[in-house]
Amino acid sequence: MLHTPHGRVETPFFSVVGTAGSVKGVTPAELRELSAGVLLANTYHLFLRPGAKTVHELGGLHRFMGWDGPIITDSGGFQVFSLGFGLEHGVGKQIGMFPGDAPIPSRRQGAKLVRVDEDGATFTSHIDGSRQRLTPETSIAVQEALGADIILAFDEPTSPLHDADYTRQAMERTHRWAERCLAARRGGDQALYGIVQGGAFEELRTASARFIGGLPFEGVAIGGSLGKSKADMHAVIDWSIPYLPESWPRHLLGIGEPEDLFSCVESGIDQFDCVAPTRLGRHGQVYTPDGRLHLSRPELKEDARPIQPDCGCYTCRTGFSRGYLRHLFAANELLAYTLTSLHNLHFILDLMRRIRAAVVADELGALRDEFSSRYRAAYAAPDVSPQLAGGQ
């Protein structure tokens, strides 16, 4: 159980992502009806637009986005580096990870989009091409102005393309920045989490978990490269967790496909966030117990069944048919995005509730076996591998 200034929340939990201060296509009332507990918003996006001052003037992030439950903000580090390095090297969660993604246009093709120095990072805004700067101190100041319940230390994540040498340098810088973040906070009732880095290198992850675990944070996030496979991801978790304080909640940044939840919870992860439910939904892919269903499939044109007949979400309960949803996508109707997002969010939040109950009843293995025996079976979908994990 996590206690926050905006209420208690049971762990493990899935945070719904509201990147720029809204969950795309879903109202706070609908989130309440979904029993969504925690939202995660992105410091990078809100820092660039509308700016922390504006959010603060408008009453802080909770009032701004009409959400009186707990909110997490990331530090901006992931976006600063993934939008820079990722764009330069064609890797990262932002590009090509999901179907329909278009590369983010760069105003300075070929130019270095992000420069890191000991003090902080200078980067190019993806919105207007302007040069911007974040440091541990400004990231904390921005996050304090936004006013989320849980805030994150400013870090330098690395990608699977970085070698051990650079990953070590970035990790050590992240450690020095972690101490500066702790020194910069003005107190208040926000929980500050440290971030473990070190890429997919056992020695570095262990060192980072030891270092971050020894600082006076209230919790921890595991960020940066989680390797090139699900096996790598689990190794990274297993290398890190033994060196972190038992009492700290542990957040795995940017992860949360249905098949990931079981194994990560088994490894000791308490908090997740992922754009997948809403982003996949907007691209016409919906979760079912059998795997992802692509609503664009022509044979669904006159399929009168709901996405998942025994589902309790608004979309399935109301009886919207697969044929209707397919039509809404064909006609570019806005309602398509709302109805699929509501279903996918319900699917993942409901799965997380069942996982919580199974943990309490000591039946997690049985639930995982039941889930795994069906999921992916009917609807094959390309695997989405988290090359660069982070707060987005």
Next chain:
Amino acid sequence: MLHTPHGRVETPFFSVVGTAGSVKGVTPAELRELSAGVLLANTYHLFLRPGAKTVHELGGLHRFMGWDGPIITDSGGFQVFSLGFGLEHGVGKQIGMFPGDAPIPSRRQGAKLVRVDEDGATFTSHIDGSRQRLTPETSIAVQEALGADIILAFDEPTSPLHDADYTRQAMERTHRWAERCLAARRGGDQALYGIVQGGAFEELRTASARFIGGLPFEGVAIGGSLGKSKADMHAVIDWSIPYLPESWPRHLLGIGEPEDLFSCVESGIDQFDCVAPTRLGRHGQVYTPDGRLHLSRPELKEDARPIQPDCGCYTCRTGFSRGYLRHLFAANELLAYTLTSLHNLHFILDLMRRIRAAVVADELGALRDEFSSRYRAAYAAPDVSPQLAGGQ
């Protein structure tokens, strides 16, 4: 009071437009919460995509779109002719009427998009450029397959650019088509409305109202050109209504800006439909008692007030600030369209409720004076003149 197979509805009422089988950005549950009574969907759009057979296979229009209240479908005539003539001559409600409208791309630039003959109309689909055909008989068959509560006769509307001679020819053809629509219906519990045409010519409108009023329809719609000004529009209504049966409900097609409702109800109009609340909302324009507020205005950036402080809609009640809404538009967040559409629909539906109460209390004049003394006063917005009125 209007009795339909899907419930009773008090007149005068405003029908919320769900062109392609969904109200853009708004769920049926939200429409219920708004106490929206009647929806209007477009036969033209549903005929082209997904097709009447598909809607029928998926349980009919009510089940298709998840709406168990009354539904009206227009006949397709307005879209067939406005997308043809309108595109060729640059007039019509579809193009340039609302801010941000882009011309609908034509696959056959320069070609005639619609050809009318005595039997029906052949036209080019705006979706895929294919040649399509509707006749009075097929329009009724399509509308019967869709299964709305109120259906409309297939007509040939004219624009203000048509002269008296052509307007008379089209009107007389509309009259012959009206008789064919009545002969084509297979019965059932759908109400079939005739459509009065005749442009802005007194002699023609009078003749059309006499002719249509003498046929065994269950109600009537006033369509086609309503002239070039609000004064013309009221003249057209006043020429038509005296010749129509007292017991028939009268629908004014495509009209429904706040300032129109009072005078049209005073003239005897019972039913309205208009895309303005949702379309203006999607373009960042919201109704207030003082007129339309443009959310793009820079001085709203840190305006913490809701759109309208005393408004009971979800958006205002939750306290979403003008600054937040402005941010959502700047960031192209889908939630922007939902929140402004909810407010605008509440505004117009609530105004209609107050008009109904004022009619009963014989205080319509006082309500109109109170409304008019404020509306437009503070926020000037370009007048939207209905050059070609119709079901869209």
